[in-house]
Each structure stands twice: as C-alpha cells, then as structure tokens.
Amino acid sequence: MPFDDEIAPVAVVAHRPCWPVEFAEHAARLRELLGDLAVAVDHVGSTSVPGLAAKDCLDIQVRMVSLDEECAARATARLTAAGFRCRPEPWNRTEVSSGHRGRKLVFAPPAGARRCNVHLREHDGPGARYALLFRDHLRADAAARRAWGTFKQRLAEQVQDLAAYGRIKQPATDALMLGAERWAAATGWQPS
Template identity: 70%
Template structure:
C-alpha cells in the first residue's frame, strides 16, 4: 500500500527514455548504502522494458545472498528508504515456493520507485528477470501487455484493485515467458 505521500491512483504512461538513467542513479545509491552486500542490482518491472507503457515508478531488484531485516532495514532507512510493512511486501509465492523479500518505498519527495530485496537464488528473483527479458525480446507480448495495462488503469485506477486484477494476468503472461525461456535456453544474467 502506498505511504500517505505517494499517489494512490494508477496511471500508465508511455515508455520514457529517462527511466534507465533514473534506475542507474538509484542503483548507485543502493550499492553504496549496502556496502558490498548486494550480489546484483537489477532494473526490473515495466520501466525496464524499452517501448512498454508503465506506471512512472522505477522497480529495482537488489539480489542478496540472504535477507536480514535487522541488518537491511536500517541500512536503507539511513538513506531515507521506508520498508513497506504489509505481509505481501515481506513474502511472495513464486514457482510454488514461499520467498522472503523486503520492499522499500523511496524517501519522501524522492523519485517514485520500489526497491525489492530478494535472495539471489530465489525463484522470485528469477521471475523478475524473466519478466523483463521476455518482454524485451517478444514484441507481440510487449505490445499486448502494454495495451492490457493501459486499459486496466483507465477502468480500474485504484492501486489495490489494479494489482489484484493484474496478478492473475501476470501468471498467464509468465506461462508464455517460461515457454520462451525453454525454447531459447534463457538464463538469468547480471545485467
């Protein structure tokens, strides 16, 4: 759920070429704050896919060897990031496995983003990378997914409702992504 200073309505905009640069700025701050604890810092989510309409909120995945709330929350809080308290921002199911994670909101007044800390070998980290790489590679899937999100945001602008409707559609999208991964021999990379 958004913090009070964050917008609650979903607006999907056309792809913006500045998103990769904004990710790099965020990634640099996170690498510095996590002082070598991050295995990799990835630009994930829709803003990481050139040509894909998205909410203007950069998603960052920080892959860690392990997640330690006692260590990780204060490290990011020291630079203003706020740990999202909801249970779904601490655990997610991916490939049938319960996976630990932590999700952080940006400092108040900073560029909108979500920072996802995930264990580097977890299926949820793989999921985020596969989502990105599949949509980068498959133009038809990218166009269809973008059009779906635009229509959904127009008819269901409430963030919670939008997310509940998008979740099962994402599972359908990812079935295609898994077929693509098997056909191409895709493996996650540190990019």
C-alpha cells in the first residue's frame, strides 16, 4: 500500500520521454548508495518501454549480490539513511515469478520525492529475470505493447483505487508473461 504522501487516484498516461532521463538520475544515486552490494541497476516496468502508457511511477530494479539477511540489512540501512522507506507489506520479502520463489525488498522514495519503486532482487533470481523479460518483450512486440497499454488505460478509467487496480491487473500480467515466455523461447532471449 502507498504511504500517505503517495495516495492518489490511479492514472495511466502516455509515455513520457523524460522517464529514461529520470531513471538515469535515480540509478546513479542508487549505485552511489549501494556500492558493492549492487550488481546492476535496471529501468523496468512500463515506464521503461518506449511508447507504452504507464502510471507516472518509475520502477527501478537493483540486482543485488545477495539478499541474504546480512546484505538485506546493509542495503536497508544505506537506503533508509538516505530517506528511502521500506514497504511494510508481507509481500515485500518474497515473490513468486513464473512459479519460482525469490527474495526481494521494495522501497518507496523519500517523502515528497519523485514517485518510484526501488525493487531489490537477487541478481540471478527469478524476479530479476521476470522484470527484464517483461520489459524486453514489450519493447520488442509492438502488438503486445499496444494491447497492454490499452488494457491499463481502460482499467485505470474504471478503477481508481491502487490496490483494486493491482488485484485486477495481476491475472492479466500473468497472461502477458505467458506470451513473453513463448517469445523468449522462440528468440533465445536471455537476461542482459
């Protein structure tokens, strides 16, 4: 659930050219904060796909060396010292991606900062692969990109509550990712 300063009706907007630039600024800051704990920082989610409508909230994935107890504690200490807020929901410790369970942590930005979600995942874990596959598939498949954008825009017109929007969107995301897995198999795609 969003923190109080993040509460707003769901709005899906046309792709904005500023999103990659804003991501690059955040990525540089996260690399500085996390240092040797981070393997890579990726722009993921809908804002990472040129031409795709999205909520104006950057999704940033940090592929971590590990998310074992020690690394997670070190990363959390560094991010919270910079004002990032660890999301408290139970789903914020593990996730199931394509049927495989993996560790994760998600952080909100400092209060009042640009809206984003910072997803910490193990660099070789299923969640990291899933996020990269989502992005790369939609970048490569114009028909899937148009359909996904249209679906999200229509859903946002009907459902203003973020939690309800997410619950409705999840099964559609699962269906989208079945197509993404077929695309990956057909093209030999591998995470970069």
